[in-house]
Amino acid sequence: MSGFVEKPQPVQVPGLVHLHTGKVRDLYRNEAGDLVMVASDRISAYDWVLPTEIPDKGRVLTRLSLWWFDRLKDLVPHHVLSTELPEGAPASWEGRTLVCRSLRMVPVECVARGYLTGSGLAEYEQSRTVCGLALPEGLADGSELPAPIFTPATKAAVGDHDENVSYEEVARQVGAETAALLRRTTIDVYARARDIARDRGIILADTKFEFGFDGDTLVLADEVLTPDSSRFWPADAWEPGHPQPSYDKQFVRDWLTSPASGWDRRSEEPPPALPEEVVAATRAKYLEAYELLTGTAWS
Ligand code: ATP
Ligand code: MG
Numbered sequence: 257m258s259g260f261v262e263k264p265q266p267v268q269v270p271g272l273v274h275l276h277t278g279k280v281r282d283l284y285r286n287e288a289g290d291l292v293m294v295a296s297d298r299i300s301a302y303d304w305v306l307p308t309e310i311p312d313k314g315r316v317l318t319r320l321s322l323w324w325f326d327r328l329k330d331l332v333p334h335h336v337l338s339t340e341l342p343e344g345a346p347a348s349w350e351g352r353t354l355v356c357r358s359l360r361m362v363p364v365e366c367v368a369r370g371y372l373t374g375s376g377l378a379e380y381e382q383s384r385t386v387c388g389l390a391l392p393e394g395l396a397d398g399s400e401l402p403a404p405i406f407t408p409a410t411k412a413a414v415g416d417h418d419e420n421v422s423y424e425e426v427a428r429q430v431g432a433e434t435a436a437l438l439r440r441t442t443i444d445v446y447a448r449a450r451d452i453a454r455d456r457g458i459i460l461a462d463t464k465f466e467f468g469f470d471g472d473t474l475v476l477a478d479e480v481l482t483p484d485s486s487r488f489w490p491a492d493a494w495e496p497g498h499p500q501p502s503y504d505k506q507f508v509r510d511w512l513t514s515p516a517s518g519w520d521r522r523s524e525e526p527p528p529a530l531p532e533e534v535v536a537a538t539r540a541k542y543l544e545a546y547e548l549l550t551g552t553a554w555s
Contacts, residue, residue: 261307261526264296269344279305280314280484291335291356292342294349295479299538301508302521303417308530314352316542316554317482322354323550324449324481331448332441335359335468335477359468359477364426365409365418366438368446371461372399373487373499375420376407388422398461398489398496404446406439409464437474438467449481456548458503459494461487483545503545507537 264282266274272284272292279300284292295314299306325334335356341349369376369386372395376386384391387407395401408426409418427435442465453460463486466478479485483504493501511517511534512527519527530538543554 260305267346269342271344272342286342289358290337291358293354293356295352299505299508301505301512304527306527306530308535310535310539312539313542316546317479317484318352318354320482320546321479327452328445328448328476331444332474332476335475357470357475359470359475361466361468361477362430362438363411364430364438365411366442366465366467367407367409367462368404368442369407369462370401370404370450372401373397373461387420396496397498398500404443406442441474453549457491458548459489459491461489483542488545503541507534
């Protein structure tokens with residue numbers, strides 16, 4: 257089982273049409289036809305959207321995405337039109353709402369990996385490949401790859417796993433020209449971000465982008481380079497051969513799988529509410545990632 261433990265209800269705002277409730281974001285369309293993206297404080301783990309929110313998480317992700325978009329815009333245009341709150345929107349939307357160009361989304365999760373871990377490691381251990389790409393012998397959990405690789409996945413519905421696919425499969429789905437553009441842009445943006453993060457003592461192990469088209473122009477969409485879409489590791493603790501500590505949901509995952517939660521991941525049961533100390537520690541991790549990357553204090 258998976259999905260929402262408690263399905264969130266859309267907010268009624270005059271002039272906005274509710275389009276979609278994602279795991280983290282709520283989508284609306286305004287009267288100009290633009291997309292209004294509201295990043296909630298929801299958090300997901302093990303394919304469940306948990307019943308407990310992490311205060312300010314949506315604001316942190318929104319501000320961090322904006323910070324990155326600004327540093328990437330000479331490589332690829334982004335979808336943000338405005339950060340102004342739509343008229344009549346609740347005050348709780350402040351700082352978490354982006355008005356974006358509504359794009360023709362490419363149905364591919366564009367993942368770049370510079371380091372081996374997660375589903376990449378699992379495939380490597382089976383076949384010495386990731387998404388069908390051959391890799392050298394002798395790599396371990398957390399090893400840096402000889403060069404960053406494009407490891408696309410197909411987008412799953414809420415509650416399902418994204419599935420890694422080969423580059424050839426992407427080319428079949430979206431055409432050879434678009435596939436090549438996605439791969440090139442994904443790697444270029446990853447490399448830029450990796451270098452920026454490295455200067456701040458953070459390893460960007462891997463990350464996921466979503467792109468859309470505005471006419472013929474490829475545009476960077478969704479959120480970018482946040483702890484929800486990326487693996488960030490503290491560089492000074494990096495040591496291949498075991499899972500790396502990271503700036504994300506580790507406290508949540510560790511607690512949910514510990515006896516303290518009383519939850520069995522393999523059961524049909526939804527996960528329980530998070531205790532206060534897990535919420536506080538997770539919030540602190542998101543803020544720490546923001547502060548380290550941007551070099552500015554959260555306020
Ligand atoms: P997840 O990404 O965690 O699998 P999700 O995709 O269902 O979950 P969210 O990420 O919470 O949901 O919501 C964002 C949705 O908006 C995604 O479906 C994304 O593809 C879409 N999206 C993002 N930017 C744009 C855009 N500029 N135009 C159209 N759709 C967009
Ligand atoms: Mg998403």
